[in-house]
Amino acid sequence: MEALYFLVFGALAVVVATLELSKSSKDRINTSPAFNAFKNNYLVVYSLMMAGDWLQGPYVYYLYSQYGFGKGEIGQLFIAGFGSSMLFGTIVGSLADKKGRKRACVTYCITYILSCITKHSPQYKVLMLGRILGGIATSLLFSAFESWLVAEHNKRGFDQQWLSVTFSKAIFLGNGLVAILSGLVGNILVDNLALGPVAPFDAAACLLAIGMAIILSSWCENYGDPSETKNLLTQFRGAAAAIAADEKIALLGAIQSLFEGSMYTFVFLWTPVLSPNDEDIPHGFIFATFMLSSMLGSSIASRLLARGTPKVESYMQFVFLLSSSSLLLPVITNFVVVPSGVKGGSISFSGCIQLIGFCTFEACVGIFWPSIMKMRSQYIPEEARSTIMNFFRIPLNIFVCVALYNVKAVPMTVMFGMCSIFLFVASLLQRRLMVIAEIQKSKSQEWTSMNERSIEAEPLNI
Structure with missing residues (x-):
């Protein structure tokens, strides 16, 4: 069975590498040296x-259990x-x-470093x-x-389309390659070096401290609305008004909450659903395979965003449908495949079907x-x-807290x-977002065309 995991992992790695190396000029966006330095x-x-986040993830639950806390207390800590x-x-x-956003990023580093320090106390x-x-x-x-x-991208006058280059590379590295390397480093520190x-x-x-030093030395500060006349409550009201006034923003928020809520629930449940009878599954290999799959997705996204067609609003509705079908597999296999009921053994x-999904x-x-x-x-x-x-x-965190609280009471x-x-x-809402965006774009083009015709029709005063 381990040979099969190696085969799947290797095949995915080859596919990801091939996709990245085989990009044509249509799949790449020509940028400037100044932008490349900024992006890098x-x-x-x-x-x-x-990396600072991924290093912690696999060991939080394990650390709490080593300190002698039970599932109930650990659940309270997660909630x-x-x-x-x-x-x-x-x-x-x-x-x-x-x-200031730079100050907020530095605050992230300080806050997370303090959180790491607390892990030394039982x-x-x-x-x-x-x-x-x-x-x-x-x-x-x-x-x-x-x-x-x-x-900062807009302040420096870079092309708006170049943002997609940074986004796709950030996910490819931060949520893919870095996650795999972090898992390997964590395994070496805990198991091989017995630290x-x-x-x-x-x-x-340590990594967060290095990142904070780079931010302090090389990043400029930028703000949203630094007005001294606006307090935090006024800022909240303004944000709520913006969401209420623009249906596109409200739809985007609902789509994000629905997808991320499902994603975090999946993170909690994939281990027990793949080993309902305490099967011996290689968690590290499976996690690495998941991250490779995510890298594959980000590589596909970079091609789609670079080509510009189909539009992001269009193809994402099909991505949500595919993800919906993927998470439906545990429900289908529960009714179609007869469970063995035998404790232990391999997956x-x-x-295996669920793992593909x-x-x-x-x-x-x-x-x-x-x-x-x-x-x-x-x-x-x-x-x-x-x-x-x-x-x-906010709705995302409410959903995850409720799911965690009831994880034992509700069947997987x-x-x-x-x-x-x-x-x-989320797919239906994405479709609605696409329709609204197209209608508004069409109206904007019609208005521009009318203005141009009006200017051309005006008589010249000589």
């Missing part, structure tokens, strides 16, 4: 930030992290628009503080960096990230970008069925 600087920082991201993270993340209260800090950091990671990038489960958190803190036949879903995740970033850069107003992006995360087939429905709804 951002990619180095973003990769370090994501606290998402709750903190929803409450405190939204406030701190929104301050980025007013106080005391529940200290670990809870660490989860709260980690929740705040997560909100900053998924809003402040993108907000800084978009604002204990806290070692990956110390390594993460079952239904598990999960790899497909991860490829959809790889397409989703640069594509949603591209749409956010088009539709979200600059003055409240971080605030609105954190508003989008119901959870996956619910995620599949959410993704199908």
Whole structure:
């Protein structure tokens, strides 16, 4: 069975490498040396930030269990992290628009480093503080960096289409290659060097400190709306008004919440659903295969974004349909394939089918990230970008907290069925977004044409 995992992993690696190396001129966007230097600087920082996050992920639950905490207490710690991201993270993340996106990125580094330090204590209260800090950091990671990038990109006068190059490369590296390398480094630190489960958190803190030094030394500050007359409540109201006034922004927020909510639920459930009878599955290989699948998706997205056709609003509705079908597989196999009921052994036949579906879903995740970033850069107003992006995360965090709280009470087939429905709804909303965008574009072109004809028809006064 291990030979099969090696074969699948190797085949995916070959496909990803082939896609990247076989890009033609149509698949690449010609850019300037100044933009390439800017892009590479951002990619180095973003990769370090994501490495700091990925190093911790596989060992959080394990560390808590080593300290002697049970599933109930560990569940409370995880819920606290998402709750903190929803409450405190939204406030701190929104301050980025007013106080500066660079400062928010530095705050992310400091907050996450402090969270890593708390992992050295076995005391529940200290670990809870660490989860709260980690929740705040997560909100900053998924809003402040993108907000800084978009604002700085526009401020330097780079072509708007070039943003997709940075987005796709950031996901290819940060959510793909860096994740795989982080898993390998974490495994070496904990198992090979026997440094204990806290070692990956110390390594993460070091990488975050290096990234913070680069930010402080090479990044410029930019703001959304730095007006001193606007307090935080006014800023929230302005962001809410912008969402209510523009259906495209509201649709984008709903789509993001539905997809990411399903994605985080999948992260919690893929291990038990692939080993319902305590089958011996290679978690490390499967995780690496998922990340390779995500890299494959981001490589596909970079080609689509570079060509410009089909439009991102168009192809994403099919991506959501494919992801919906992928997460429906556990429900289908539960009814079609008779469970063995035998404890232990290798992965079952239904598990193999589900694994193919999960790899497909991860490829959809790889397409989703640069594509949603591209749409956010088009539709979200600059003055409240971080605030609105954190508003989008409120329903996401509520859903994840509810899912975590009821994970034992609700059957996994119901959870996956619910995620599949959410993704199908996201596809319908994406279709609506595409239609609205096309109507508004058509009206804008008609208005421009009318103005041009009006100017041409005006008599010359001599």
